Amino acid sequence: MRMPSNCLRLVVGVLALGGLVLWPAGCRSSTALDSRQTPAIIFDTDIGTDVDDAGALAILHVLVDRGEAEILATISANRNRWCAPALDVINTYYGRADLPIGCSRTGPDPEQWYHPSVGAFPHDLADSNAAAPAVALYRRILAARPDRSVTIVVVGWLTNMAELLESPPDRYSPLAGRELVAAKVKELVSMGGRWPNSPRDEGEYNFTMDKAAAYRVIRDWPGPIMFTGLGKDAMTGGRLVLQAPPGNPVPAFYRNFFAANQVSERSSWDLLAVLYAVRGLSSYFTAVTDGRCTAQPDGSHQWLPGAPSNHAYLAYRMSPPELAAVLEDLLLTPPSGYKP
Ligand SMILES: [Ca+2]
Ligand SMILES: [Ca+2]
Numbered sequence: 001m002r003m004p005s006n007c008l009r010l011v012v013g014v015l016a017l018g019g020l021v022l023w024p025a026g027c028r029s030s031t032a033l034d035s036r037q038t039p040a041i042i043f044d045t046d047i048g049t050d051v052d053d054a055g056a057l058a059i060l061h062v063l064v065d066r067g068e069a070e071i072l073a074t075i076s077a078n079r080n081r082w083c084a085p086a087l088d089v090i091n092t093y094y095g096r097a098d099l100p101i102g103c104s105r106t107g108p109d110p111e112q113w114y115h116p117s118v119g120a121f122p123h124d125l126a127d128s129n130a131a132a133p134a135v136a137l138y139r140r141i142l143a144a145r146p147d148r149s150v151t152i153v154v155v156g157w158l159t160n161m162a163e164l165l166e167s168p169p170d171r172y173s174p175l176a177g178r179e180l181v182a183a184k185v186k187e188l189v190s191m192g193g194r195w196p197n198s199p200r201d202e203g204e205y206n207f208t209m210d211k212a213a214a215y216r217v218i219r220d221w222p223g224p225i226m227f228t229g230l231g232k233d234a235m236t237g238g239r240l241v242l243q244a245p246p247g248n249p250v251p252a253f254y255r256n257f258f259a260a261n262q263v264s265e266r267s268s269w270d271l272l273a274v275l276y277a278v279r280g281l282s283s284y285f286t287a288v289t290d291g292r293c294t295a296q297p298d299g300s301h302q303w304l305p306g307a308p309s310n311h312a313y314l315a316y317r318m319s320p321p322e323l324a325a326v327l328e329d330l331l332l333t334p335p336s337g338y339k340p
Contacts, residue, residue, distance in 0.1 A: 040070040046078040046156025048112040051257035056270035061094035065336040075102035077159040082115040084131035088123035102137035103128040107159040117252040142184040143173035153189040153277040155270035162213035182222040191273035195313040196303035203299030211299035218295035227313040231269030233320035238265040
């Protein structure tokens with residue numbers, strides 16, 4: 001088990017004591033401690049730049065099929081024209097063809113690994129510009145939900161979160177963005193950062209792709225954030241591309257990425273963020289909660305040990321290969337109602 005040195009002061013007693021709340025004063029509770037409530041999740045992604053986004057959305061659908069979570073929307077922070085169609089392909093395969101899809105109009109637009117396969121699978125959203133504008137969709141969904149009930153899992157850059165925070169009142173809610181987030185969002189799970197600190201003079205991909213957004217969200221987000229930088233050594237996709245049925249689009253996206261990069265499996269950063277967002281710490285993770293993250297405008301970040309804050313970051317409890325096996329089993333689980 002890999003564990004940063006300052007994990008020694010973790011509240012891992014929580015796990016050993018079966019969920020009895022022993023967090024220090026001022027320390028927030030975790031989804032792991034609140035298994036009574038099924039998390040209602042908005043999935044926010046930079047789908048296209050890497051293939052773990054497809055795997056992450058696939059396992060989220062499987063966990064929803066199992067009754068472990070509810071999915072409210074899938075939203076891209078990447079404005080590439082193929083992002084929304086790729087999301088629609090995956091949602092459709094898992095039986096949720098009408099799940100709301102949003103897309104940024106302002107985010108970065110890097111290379112796409114998915115588009116050669118999108119046309120081979122059923123979907124009805126032809127272009128990202130036909131998807132709802134991301135921030136408007138966030139505001140519509142959040143305004144209609146009970147207070148403190150929504151988990152947002154961001155497995156890409158933080159463009160949509162920054163714009164949501166700074167959004168004005170509109171026809172959906174009289175609240176400005178920061179107040180709307182404070183009222184409705186239970187937890188932001190951000191797959192970003194290298195913990196406890198980014199390497200000297202260097203940020204992390206999701207934070208540096210939109211540096212200004214990462215800086216503003218880390219500084220201004222009014223509620224709990226769990227940063228999950230884990231997954232580099234949890235390799236998945238190898239069994240998926242060999243064993244999944246031909247109608248499954250997710251292994252097709254993996255094959256595109258594998259061929260372009262001459263690899264046969266891929267790290268699982270985004271899948272682990274989803275696993276945490278749905279199942280909490282479980283037996284998989286521990287959380288470092290004593291301190292807070294500070295970010296710089298250049299996209300770098302640093303963990304400052306100290307009193308518990310609204311920030312925490314995730315550490316391994318289970319080994320990366322064991323976690324990879326959990327994830328690959330979920331990737332190979334067919335949609336509910338699937339008939340070969
Ligand atoms: Ca659709
Ligand atoms: Ca991603």
